[in-house]
Amino acid sequence: MLTxxxxxxxxxxxxxxxxxxxxxxxxSLDVQRGEVVSLIGESGSGKSTIGKMVLHLxxxxxxxxxFDGRDVTRLGFRARRxxxxxxxxxxxxxxxxxxxxxxVDRTFETLRxxxxxxxxxxxxxxxxxxxxxxxxxxxxxxLGKFPHQLSGGxxxxxLIARALLLDIELLVADEIISMLDASTxxxxxxxxxxxxxxxxxxxxxxxxxxxxxxxxxxxxxxxKGRVVERGATAAVFDDPLHPYTRDLLASVPHxxxxxxxVEAEESARSARLAGRCLYHEALAAQGRALxxxxxxxxxxxxDVGLVEHAPGHFVGCFRKAADEECPAGV
Amino acid sequence: MSLSVTDLRVHYxxxxxxxxxxxxxxxxxxxxxxxxxxxxxxxxxxxxGKALIRLDTRMKHxxxxxxxxxxxxxxxxxxxxxxxxxREVSLIPQYAMxxxxxxxxxxxxxxxxxxAHNVRYADVLPELERRLKLVGLDIDVLKRYPIELSGxxxxxVVLVLSTLLNPSLxxxxxxxxxxxxxxxxxxxRALVEFRDHGxxxxxxxxxxxxxxxxxVADTILVMYAGHLAEKAPARTIIDEPLHPYTKMLIGAxxxxxxxxxxxxxxxxxxxxxxxxxxxxxxxxxARCPLAHDRCxxxxxxxxxxxxxxxxxxxxx
Numbered sequence: 001m002l003t004x005x006x007x008x009x010x011x012x013x014x015x016x017x018x019x020x021x022x023x024x025x026x027x028s029l030d031v032q033r034g035e036v037v038s039l040i041g042e043s044g045s046g047k048s049t050i051g052k053m054v055l056h057l058x059x060x061x062x063x064x065x066x067f068d069g070r071d072v073t074r075l076g077f078r079a080r081r082x083x084x085x086x087x088x089x090x091x092x093x094x095x096x097x098x099x100x101x102x103x104v105d106r107t108f109e110t111l112r113x114x115x116x117x118x119x120x121x122x123x124x125x126x127x128x129x130x131x132x133x134x135x136x137x138x139x140x141x142x143l144g145k146f147p148h149q150l151s152g153g154x155x156x157x158x159l160i161a162r163a164l165l166l167d168i169e170l171l172v173a174d175e176i177i178s179m180l181d182a183s184t185x186x187x188x189x190x191x192x193x194x195x196x197x198x199x200x201x202x203x204x205x206x207x208x209x210x211x212x213x214x215x216x217x218x219x220x221x222x223x224k225g226r227v228v229e230r231g232a233t234a235a236v237f238d239d240p241l242h243p244y245t246r247d248l249l250a251s252v253p254h255x256x257x258x259x260x261x262v263e264a265e266e267s268a269r270s271a272r273l274a275g276r277c278l279y280h281e282a283l284a285a286q287g288r289a290l291x292x293x294x295x296x297x298x299x300x301x302x303d304v305g306l307v308e309h310a311p312g313h314f315v316g317c318f319r320k321a322a323d324e325e326c327p328a329g330v
Numbered sequence: 331m332s333l334s335v336t337d338l339r340v341h342y343x344x345x346x347x348x349x350x351x352x353x354x355x356x357x358x359x360x361x362x363x364x365x366x367x368x369x370x371x372x373x374x375x376x377x378x379g380k381a382l383i384r385l386d387t388r389m390k391h392x393x394x395x396x397x398x399x400x401x402x403x404x405x406x407x408x409x410x411x412x413x414x415x416x417r418e419v420s421l422i423p424q425y426a427m428x429x430x431x432x433x434x435x436x437x438x439x440x441x442x443x444x445x446a447h448n449v450r451y452a453d454v455l456p457e458l459e460r461r462l463k464l465v466g467l468d469i470d471v472l473k474r475y476p477i478e479l480s481g482x483x484x485x486x487v488v489l490v491l492s493t494l495l496n497p498s499l500x501x502x503x504x505x506x507x508x509x510x511x512x513x514x515x516x517x518x519r520a521l522v523e524f525r526d527h528g529x530x531x532x533x534x535x536x537x538x539x540x541x542x543x544x545x546v547a548d549t550i551l552v553m554y555a556g557h558l559a560e561k562a563p564a565r566t567i568i569d570e571p572l573h574p575y576t577k578m579l580i581g582a583x584x585x586x587x588x589x590x591x592x593x594x595x596x597x598x599x600x601x602x603x604x605x606x607x608x609x610x611x612x613x614x615x616a617r618c619p620l621a622h623d624r625c626x627x628x629x630x631x632x633x634x635x636x637x638x639x640x641x642x643x644x645x646x
Binding site: 043151184190193207209211215233234247258 | 370510511512514545579584588589595596
């Protein structure tokens, strides 16, 4: 449904935009209906930037974003409005998504004014209650209240309800549960799982691996704007290949294993993969050297391609940052 | 006995009345113990940390005592606390790394801080450099401005500078939050190392992230709405919690490997009560599946096994 091809984003930084910051480098991924795809990365990995480009809050520098076969990389004002009927986003801080001066109902009223001006009051009310029911909120408990009277989890679910009012097909969820307490966090995650069951595609942006793992079907691991590994959730988490993914998984605080135990497991895999690069090995196995690739124009010159290591499990060159050397010395 | 807190009550003065953020907590932290405090936002964990070092103008000491190494801390008397602060009790407040003076180099900032406590910078410099190296920082950071350091580096600088005078007790409030997992691990490791080297005798680590506590803490104290719910060794809290709140809280945390399709976890219905006028008895009563008539009376926080204390009538 959503396909991103070789997406690039360069921010101008410094005085008068004199230096470039390559935030997203040739990222390709796709999200299908009824599927949760997690974008996992640390700060500065470009995960939010990708989410914002999909939502058209930022312009992309290169590459394309297609939605149902239609290129949506550059949209005019009108076309964008139609696009937002199908694609909506929910962000990290629910408190700053609402205007604290007004009751939460206003968020729904603005939506009604711009998208459903001809719907009657009674029909709208019914629609609204249905959407609130879908996120398991009691209309009596939440409508007519000010944001400070509601909990973070309730506000976050109101925002999801707002997105659902539009019959959306894709939801971009950017760190939507990082600000919530542990006891309400899981409710929002379960809600995402339920929405997925109803055919919604979800791009779930997160830095927390255990949350990404819980709800997603596929994961994309980003490091400094580059996709280093992607594949089915179980494949990536059970058999992480890229050094960055392995580091990340070894650093996550687990609830059932101490860091020492995780490191002991990890060291065996590290020893097996030390000084190797599965990306270049796979290229060599296909009888091609990287130089040929670039010359033939198949691979981008900055070498951000991925190879399919196992069915559905892709991994990139074992360098960490784009300007580092490949550990295999290719 | 390093720290012993008895029936401590700290209230916040507001226009609508007193918010009873800390309503009678009693616990002890042993020598060399790293105690983690976990709980949801608004449960009083930060208030507890702050109460041990300085009550700000909104906070009111409504009762109870705090004793450190057998000596009573005058927590309500700001002037008298000055003698203990930093030397005996040190706090790393929330967002400490963002609170560094941006116009001062790190070294200069540490010098100012030490001067405020009548300690000469030159005297502690060798030790300072040794500790910076211990946490994996170059001594050149002293010549840098805070903006030149990453979040994890800043947090490690804060850790080093707040323990420079070997306090008896260090309180770290959300020291690993807002960091990437790799820096989080480095900072958490540094905390344990500082205790092992004896730079601090015991430690209280406050965080909402229980998985971090499981990695660093010896014991975990779970708080709920200004009361204590349970205290036990870290592994016991994770594997065999007794208090219904702890059980539900741990049950709501996805482990790496848990999947929505295979095993659906459940959150906790409802919200914590308002602390402006909290209900009598057990505060978890309204959300508790085991609640019965007796819960209208506040359960005592008592020891049910060696080192395992619980406040619940249903646990015997």
